[in-house]
Amino acid sequence: MAFKIGLLGLGTVGTGTAEIILNPAGRHSLLKEIAIHRVGVRSLDKPRGIQLPPQAMTTDLEAIVTDPEIDIVVELLGGLEPARSLILKAISAGKHVVTANKAAIARYGDEIYSAANAAGVYVLLEAAVGGGIPVIKPLKQSLGANRIASIIGIVNGTTNYILTQMTTAGADFDEVLAEAQKLGYAEADPTADVDGLDAADKIAILASLGFGGRVKRENVYCEGIRQVSAVDINYADKLGFVIKLLAIAKGSGGYESDTLQLRVHPTLIPKTHPLASINGVFNAILVEGDPLGQVMFFGPGAGAGPTASAVVSDIMNIVGILKSSGKTQFLDPLLTCTHQHYCTITPIEELETRFYARFLCRDIPGVIGHLGTCFGNHQVSLESVVQIGFQGELAEIVVVTHDVREGNFRQALQEIGCLEAIKTIPSILRVL
Numbered sequence: 001m002a003f004k005i006g007l008l009g010l011g012t013v014g015t016g017t018a019e020i021i022l023n024p025a026g027r028h029s030l031l032k033e034i035a036i037h038r039v040g041v042r043s044l045d046k047p048r049g050i051q052l053p054p055q056a057m058t059t060d061l062e063a064i065v066t067d068p069e070i071d072i073v074v075e076l077l078g079g080l081e082p083a084r085s086l087i088l089k090a091i092s093a094g095k096h097v098v099t100a101n102k103a104a105i106a107r108y109g110d111e112i113y114s115a116a117n118a119a120g121v122y123v124l125l126e127a128a129v130g131g132g133i134p135v136i137k138p139l140k141q142s143l144g145a146n147r148i149a150s151i152i153g154i155v156n157g158t159t160n161y162i163l164t165q166m167t168t169a170g171a172d173f174d175e176v177l178a179e180a181q182k183l184g185y186a187e188a189d190p191t192a193d194v195d196g197l198d199a200a201d202k203i204a205i206l207a208s209l210g211f212g213g214r215v216k217r218e219n220v221y222c223e224g225i226r227q228v229s230a231v232d233i234n235y236a237d238k239l240g241f242v243i244k245l246l247a248i249a250k251g252s253g254g255y256e257s258d259t260l261q262l263r264v265h266p267t268l269i270p271k272t273h274p275l276a277s278i279n280g281v282f283n284a285i286l287v288e289g290d291p292l293g294q295v296m297f298f299g300p301g302a303g304a305g306p307t308a309s310a311v312v313s314d315i316m317n318i319v320g321i322l323k324s325s326g327k328t329q330f331l332d333p334l335l336t337c338t339h340q341h342y343c344t345i346t347p348i349e350e351l352e353t354r355f356y357a358r359f360l361c362r363d364i365p366g367v368i369g370h371l372g373t374c375f376g377n378h379q380v381s382l383e384s385v386v387q388i389g390f391q392g393e394l395a396e397i398v399v400v401t402h403d404v405r406e407g408n409f410r411q412a413l414q415e416i417g418c419l420e421a422i423k424t425i426p427s428i429l430r431v432l
């Protein structure tokens with residue numbers, strides 16, 4: 001008897017998922033016991049890249065999540081609604097759920113996992129972070145013995161693809177974004193990628209798993225890559241850095257540590273750092289724990305095949321459990337989410353980090369001295385100050401600070417902004 005899947009969505013990831021299930025040859029034998037029973041889409045007339053029996057296709061998604069024949073609902077719609085309501089309905093109908101929807105889980109994880117635990121069903125989400133990279137299950141299971149100190153990742157394929165193309169080919173932002181959309185990497189609304197929201201969803205999920213507490217999505221500090229310019233990419237290169245969109249979660253005391261720093265922003269990374277060489281659509285997540293030390297998960301972070309690989313592995317995981325126990329009255333605590341408390345997130349102005357700032361100023365004697373005085377007034381110590389180029393009549397000065405409290409750095413910038421010689425401060429970026 002086959003285990004029946006109700007597939008919600010037949011777009012990039014849905015099609016990739018169906019392709020694997022319909023072509024089990026040469027893969028794990030459990031795949032032969034999985035059948036796509038029904039598929040829910042928005043439009044029945046759209047041409048599809050895969051052949052499915054027309055009678056399996058429907059626009060009535062509620063009928064799928066309540067269909068008594070279906071064992072596992074696979075939600076690959078994206079967006080918040082109707083995804084959230086359909087997941088909750090599937091759970092209350094006793095279905096296990098597999099989803100790639102980080103946006104919905106990051107915001108409604110609390111509601112969804114409470115419902116799933118009460119109903120005795122699994123909600124698995126390996127595809128939601130890092131696409132095809134196994135990172136959710138390793139964090140839940142293989143790293144469970146560790147006190148996690150930090151999780152730092154490049155977790156958005158679209159922005160990494162854009163930054164890589166801008167760095168290596170001097171490509172234009174809008175053109176590369178259009179390419180990423182064509183390749184199926186970007187979200188339906190690519191502002192979620194470009195503005196860092198997708199990465200923020202993902203780090204909220206990873207932090208919750210790594211640090212054993214719930215995270216309020218709105219507490220994740222988030223900046224995207226719109227302000228990263230070719231000029232800064234060049235300066236970063238000259239100073240020995242590359243610019244990447246990083247998602248960072250750091251705890252103060254391991255598992256169930258209550259205070260976390262949680263942020264997404266473009267970051268200058270030393271070229272020697274392991275994350276510096278992660279290019280294109282690839283993602284990587286560097287986890288540091290005690291006693292393990294550092295471990296890095298690397299692979300394709302978006303796209304049909306890689307993401308479907310993660311979706312299908314979750315389906316197989318559930319099928320394996322159903323086959324061996326026949327029921328799931330007692331959920332495996334290493335596969336579920338049972339956190340009850342919310343972590344406290346440190347406000348961004350309290351955090352200490354290095355900064356890169358670029359100033360455009362009149363080329364008059366003493367400017368660098370004035371900058372140094374303003375920084376000194378706010379306990380901001382400088383690691384380097386360089387004046388390399390000109391933009392028209394204006395000199396360009398770039399500073400890199402030592403670790404400083406963000407609040408102090410911002411106060412210093414305010415004072416600097418009032419200096420007669422300073423015209424603008426076009427870029428402020430953090431440095432790892």
Ligand SMILES: NC(=O)C1=CN([C@@H]2O[C@H](COP(=O)(O)OP(=O)(O)OC[C@H]3O[C@@H](n4cnc5c(N)ncnc54)[C@H](OP(=O)(O)O)[C@@H]3O)[C@@H](O)[C@H]2O)C=CC1
Pocket residue numbers: 008009010011012013014040041042043044046059061075076077078079081082100101102103127128131184185186187188301302303304307
């Ligand atoms: N693309 C990627 O690389 C990755 C995506 N993800 C996540 O996977 C999920 C799916 O993404 P992706 O496949 O790229 O998205 P697509 O936009 O390519 O596909 C979405 C599918 O859902 C259907 N759909 C959407 N809304 C509705 C609705 N209201 N009613 C009925 N059907 C609906 C669409 O139907 P129709 O075809 O008729 O329009 C389409 O088949 C998202 O949560 C995304 O964040 C995660 C990792 C990587």
Ligand SMILES: N[C@@H](CC=O)C(=O)O
Pocket residue numbers: 128130131155156157158159185186187193198301302303
């Ligand atoms: N839009 C996302 C898709 C995978 O999660 C990305 O670009 O990483």
Ligand code: NA
Pocket residue numbers: 126127128129130131132133134135136310
């Ligand atoms: Na993954």
